[in-house]
Amino acid sequence: xxxPLNDTDFLHVAATTDQLSTIRAFVRAHVSQAGFSELETxxxxxxxxxxxxxxxxxxxxxxxxxxxxxxxVMRPTEINVEITDTSTPFDxxxxxxxxxxxxxxxxxxxxxxxxxxxxxMDGIEYVPAGEGHPANTLILTKLRTA
Amino acid sequence: xxxxxxxxxxxxxxxxxxxLSGYLDAHTASDLEDVIKQAIDEGCFKIVVAFAELExxxxxxxxxxxxxxxxIRQKGGDIKLxxxxxxxxxxFDLLGFPILFQIFPTINEAExxxxxxx
Numbered sequence: 001x002x003x004p005l006n007d008t009d010f011l012h013v014a015a016t017t018d019q020l021s022t023i024r025a026f027v028r029a030h031v032s033q034a035g036f037s038e039l040e041t042x043x044x045x046x047x048x049x050x051x052x053x054x055x056x057x058x059x060x061x062x063x064x065x066x067x068x069x070x071x072x073v074m075r076p077t078e079i080n081v082e083i084t085d086t087s088t089p090f091d092x093x094x095x096x097x098x099x100x101x102x103x104x105x106x107x108x109x110x111x112x113x114x115x116x117x118x119x120x121m122d123g124i125e126y127v128p129a130g131e132g133h134p135a136n137t138l139i140l141t142k143l144r145t146a
Numbered sequence: 147x148x149x150x151x152x153x154x155x156x157x158x159x160x161x162x163x164x165x166l167s168g169y170l171d172a173h174t175a176s177d178l179e180d181v182i183k184q185a186i187d188e189g190c191f192k193i194v195v196a197f198a199e200l201e202x203x204x205x206x207x208x209x210x211x212x213x214x215x216x217x218i219r220q221k222g223g224d225i226k227l228x229x230x231x232x233x234x235x236x237x238f239d240l241l242g243f244p245i246l247f248q249i250f251p252t253i254n255e256a257e258x259x260x261x262x263x264x
Contacts, residue, residue, distance in 0.1 A: 017171070017172045017173035018173050020171050020172060020173055021169060021171075021173070024169075024202070039236065042233055042236070046204060046237065049171060049172075049204050050204060050205060053171065053172035053204065053205075053206060056172070057172060100241060100242045100245075101242075101245075104212075104242075104245060104246045107212060107215065107216040108212065109209040109210070109212035109213045110209055112205035112208060112209065112241060113204075113205050115241065116204075116205055116237075116240060116241065119240050119241075120240065
């Protein structure tokens with residue numbers, strides 16, 4: 001373990017899809033040094049990509065004047081990726097997850113991001129904007145297995 | 147900067163092979179959509195998508211195949227997937243896509259899986 005525990009880092013990006021590669025590189029750079037396996041690292045990167053793509057395309061409607069903040073918090077037993085936005089609050093835990101057999105039968109082609117997040121992460125928490133904190137925060141958690 | 151390329155090549159068998167490289171995400175998915183649409187517009191309904199050089203795929207990339215699969219199968223064709231890395235396959239597998247799409251180890255195996263026209 002070379003990365004100090006309780007270490008944190010931040011990224012501020014415009015809410016545009018061309019920034020997804022920057023977001024993935026930021027997450028991968030930190031997670032890959034934190035003792036997670038390659039598969040776990042890939043899954044954390046994927047979950048953050050999906051969360052940010054949803055924010056950019058659906059919450060912000062591809063408005064390039066909006067932005068997203070990411071904060072990575074490494075703890076002894078887990079890693080948290082905190083994703084902050086100022087859109088209308090939407091708790092992904094309230095989303096109806098698709099039944100995949102029905103999804104395939106109906107030939108749908110959107111709406112898989114939250115399902116992917118739930119399948120690869122150990123925890124998803126959502127704190128909507130409120131008094132004293134003007135932005136929404138989604139917290140994705142992955143437990144350390146090693 | 148996200149890099150993604152998709153190159154379509156029509157083979158003698160009539161199968162169109164679309165080779166992907168780079169990163170297929172919400173930013174680049176429309177590029178692949180354009181390439182598949184063009185292949186269909188040119189009358190190619192037997193499509194093999196080759197993933198050997200693809201580094202990354204998100205759900206936006208998976209969605210592209212869902213856009214076209216019904217129309218292509220109604221025309222007697224198919225989209226078959228080939229040569230995936232373990233990293234890319236794991237994303238397909240997480241959502242059960244191997245139920246709907248045949249995935250082959252190589253491009254040639256996917257190409258040969260199409261019935262030969264009389």
